[in-house]
Amino acid sequence: MPVQWPAHLGPMAALDVELGCADAQFSFALARAQPQRFVVGLDIRERIIALGQRRAAREGLPNLTLAYCNLGVDLDRVFAPRSVDRFHLLFPDPWFKAKHHKRRVLEPAVLSVIAAQLRPGGELHVATDVFELGLAALEEVEADESFENLAGAWKFTRDNPYGASSRREQTTIARGQRVWRMIWRRR
Numbered sequence: 001m002p003v004q005w006p007a008h009l010g011p012m013a014a015l016d017v018e019l020g021c022a023d024a025q026f027s028f029a030l031a032r033a034q035p036q037r038f039v040v041g042l043d044i045r046e047r048i049i050a051l052g053q054r055r056a057a058r059e060g061l062p063n064l065t066l067a068y069c070n071l072g073v074d075l076d077r078v079f080a081p082r083s084v085d086r087f088h089l090l091f092p093d094p095w096f097k098a099k100h101h102k103r104r105v106l107e108p109a110v111l112s113v114i115a116a117q118l119r120p121g122g123e124l125h126v127a128t129d130v131f132e133l134g135l136a137a138l139e140e141v142e143a144d145e146s147f148e149n150l151a152g153a154w155k156f157t158r159d160n161p162y163g164a165s166s167r168r169e170q171t172t173i174a175r176g177q178r179v180w181r182m183i184w185r186r187r
Contacts, residue, residue, distance in 0.1 A: 029164035031064035042069035091168040134180030147184035
C-alpha cells in the first residue's frame with residue numbers, strides 16, 4: 001500500500017499529496033510546475049486512478065503518481081511519519097446531512113494521521129466553495145494544537161500560493177464565486 005518513491009528524485013525531494021484528487025488536475029499542474037517535487041494524488045475510485053496513471057505516463061511526468069486510497073481507512077499506511085511536506089484537500093464533498101458528516105475527510109482520526117505524516121513545518125491546505133464546509137474545517141483543525149493557521153486563528157486565506165488549481169476551483173472562480181481557502185502549518 002505505501003506509494004513507490006521515484007528513484008530519480010532522491011529521498012530528500014519534497015512531497016505534496018492531494019487527498020481525493022478526482023481527475024487530478026491540481027496534481028498534474030503542480031507536477032508540471034514543480035518537477036523537483038514528488039506529487040501524489042489519492043482517490044478511492046480505481047478507474048479514475050488508472051486513467052490518471054496512463055495520462056501521467058503519456059505526459060512524461062515521472063514525479064507524479066496516482067494511487068488508490070480510502071482516506072478514512074488506509075491513509076495511515078500510505079506514507080511514513082513526518083514524510084509529507086503538504087497535504088491538499090480541495091473541494092471535498094460537503095456531506096450536508098448530519099448523519100453523513102462521518103464521511104467528511106477532516107474528522108479527528110484522519111486529521112491525526114495527517115498531523116503524524118506531516119513534517120514539522122509542513123502544510124495542510126484546504127479549499128472549498130461551500131462556506132459551511134469551510135467553517136467546519138476551521139472548527140476541526142483549529143481545535144487541534146498540532147496546527148497553526150497561517151492567516152491567523154479562524155481566518156481564511158484569499159490567494160492560492162501553489163501555482164496550480166483544480167477544475168472545481170477554476171469553475172468556481174469563473175462563476176464569480178468565492179473560494180474559502182485555509183492553510184495550516186504543522187507545529
